[in-house]
Amino acid sequence: MFKFRGILINKHILLGISGGIAAYKSAELVRLLRKQGAEVRVVMTHSAMQFVSPLTFQALSGHPVHSELLDTDTEHAMGHISLARWANALVIAPATANTLAKCSHGLADDLLSTLYLAATCPIYVAPAMNQAMWHKPVTQENIQKLKSHGVIVIGPEQGAQACSETGFGRMSEPVEICRRLMTDPSTQCFSGLKVLISAGPTREPLDPVRYISNRSSGKMGYALAGAALKAGAKVTLVSGPVSLLAPVDADLVSVETAAQMHAAIMSKVSEHDIYIGAAAVADYSPLLIEKEKIKKQDEQTTLTLQKTRDILAEVAQLANRPFTVGFAAETHDLEQYALDKLARKNLDMIAANWVGQIPPSPPFSKGGENSELPTSPPLEKGDLGGFDSDQNALQVFWKNGKKNLAMTDKNHLAEQLISLIAERMEHERHDKNTA
Numbered sequence: 001m002f003k004f005r006g007i008l009i010n011k012h013i014l015l016g017i018s019g020g021i022a023a024y025k026s027a028e029l030v031r032l033l034r035k036q037g038a039e040v041r042v043v044m045t046h047s048a049m050q051f052v053s054p055l056t057f058q059a060l061s062g063h064p065v066h067s068e069l070l071d072t073d074t075e076h077a078m079g080h081i082s083l084a085r086w087a088n089a090l091v092i093a094p095a096t097a098n099t100l101a102k103c104s105h106g107l108a109d110d111l112l113s114t115l116y117l118a119a120t121c122p123i124y125v126a127p128a129m130n131q132a133m134w135h136k137p138v139t140q141e142n143i144q145k146l147k148s149h150g151v152i153v154i155g156p157e158q159g160a161q162a163c164s165e166t167g168f169g170r171m172s173e174p175v176e177i178c179r180r181l182m183t184d185p186s187t188q189c190f191s192g193l194k195v196l197i198s199a200g201p202t203r204e205p206l207d208p209v210r211y212i213s214n215r216s217s218g219k220m221g222y223a224l225a226g227a228a229l230k231a232g233a234k235v236t237l238v239s240g241p242v243s244l245l246a247p248v249d250a251d252l253v254s255v256e257t258a259a260q261m262h263a264a265i266m267s268k269v270s271e272h273d274i275y276i277g278a279a280a281v282a283d284y285s286p287l288l289i290e291k292e293k294i295k296k297q298d299e300q301t302t303l304t305l306q307k308t309r310d311i312l313a314e315v316a317q318l319a320n321r322p323f324t325v326g327f328a329a330e331t332h333d334l335e336q337y338a339l340d341k342l343a344r345k346n347l348d349m350i351a352a353n354w355v356g357q358i359p360p361s362p363p364f365s366k367g368g369e370n371s372e373l374p375t376s377p378p379l380e381k382g383d384l385g386g387f388d389s390d391q392n393a394l395q396v397f398w399k400n401g402k403k404n405l406a407m408t409d410k411n412h413l414a415e416q417l418i419s420l421i422a423e424r425m426e427h428e429r430h431d432k433n434t435a
C-alpha cells in the first residue's frame, strides 16, 4: 500500500474515537499507523465504546484505551495533560457532529474534548455522519471555525451511507488518513533533523585533462537525499560529479576531488544531526598534478599516489558528532570488512554492498535474516550490483545487530535505510536515557 514503510517511526499518535458507525474503521487506522512505525494511544468517548469494544483497540495499539477524565488510576499513570503532551499529533477519527461541536466551542466535559483543548500538537479530524447532519449550517459553521483554528479536516467523502442515504458524510478511508499523517512534517520520523549526505565519485586529477575516478553513479546517495527529505529532514547533499538531478529541496554542494569533499563535509557537519557517507571517495590521489598534459612516451610509466583524508573516520571522531552512517562497497569478504570498518572507525551504522560480479552464494537474492521483504528477483549473472546500477541490496550492521535489505530499486532501498536509521537513533536515545 505505502512504499515508504516506517515514515512514522517513533512518532506518537493520539487517536480519538467518537461515537459513530465508522468507529470500526479506526481499527484499520491503528493497524496502518503502527505498520508505519507510529506508537498509537487510543482515547474513546463513551458513545464510541457502544460501537466497538475498547478491547479491540487495546489489542491493536498494545496499550490500554483511555476513556475517563476523572479516573484516579489513569490520572496517576498518564493524566490528560501528559497524554496531550505525549502526542506528536491528535487525530479524531471518526469525529461525530457532537464532538466537532464541543471542540469548536471549547467544551471540555469528557477526556477527548479536554485533550483537544490541552493539545499543542497538530490536530486532525475526520468527520463521519449522516449527510443531512453534515450539511446542517451549524455543523458547517463548526467545521469552518475549527479550520480557522488550525485544525486539519480530512474528508468527509461522498457515497452510500450506513443509514441508507447517499451524500457527503462518509469518513475518509483509513489509508487516506494515514497518508495525510505521513506527509505532515511534524509526524515524520526525520522531522526537525538535519541530514548531511555525501554522494557520487570523486575525481583526482593527473593533469589538466585526465583524472582517476570510480564507477559510482551517485544514485544511492541521491536516493537517500530524496528519502530523508520525504521523511521530513532538511538535507545537505555534498556531491561529486554525477549526471543526476539533485532533489529540489536539498541544499546541493558540488565538489570534484576528495580534498574538496573533505573540506565541504567538515565545514558543514557540525550543523547536522546525521551524516551518511554514501560517496565513493578516492582512497588515493596523485601526489603531483602535472601542469601540462602528460605526453605518451615510455612503454611504462609510474604514478605516485598519496592517501586521501578519511572523511568518515574524522566525522566519527568529532566530540559532538552526528549519528554517523558509513557505506562499505566490497568485492569480497563483505561482512568481515564491514564489521571491521564499523568498529575501527567508530561508526553508529554501516551499510555494506557488493560491487563487481555477484557473490557466489548471495544473501541478497532473497529476504535475509530479519528481512521483512519477500523473495526479490536475483541479480542477473554479470550484473554490477551497487555501483552504476538502479538496484542494490544492503547488509546493514550496528553494534550487536544487523539487518539485510533485499535487492530492490535504490529509491525503495533508501527509504528502508532511512527508517532503519530512525529506529536505531531512537534505540540509542532510549539506551542513553535509561543508562
Ligand SMILES: Cc1cc2nc3c(=O)[nH]c(=O)nc-3n(C[C@H](O)[C@H](O)[C@H](O)COP(=O)(O)O)c2cc1C
Pocket (backbone or CB within 6 Å): 017, 018, 019, 020, 021, 022, 045, 046, 047, 048, 095, 096, 097, 098, 099, 100, 128, 129, 130, 133
Ligand atoms: C446507530 C447510531 C449511529 C450513529 N452514527 C453517528 C455518526 O456516524 N456520526 C455522528 O456524528 N453521530 C452519530 N450518531 C450519534 C452520536 O452517537 C451521538 O451524537 C453521540 O452523542 C456522540 O457522542 P460522542 O461525540 O461523545 O462520541 C449515531 C447514533 C447512533 C445511535
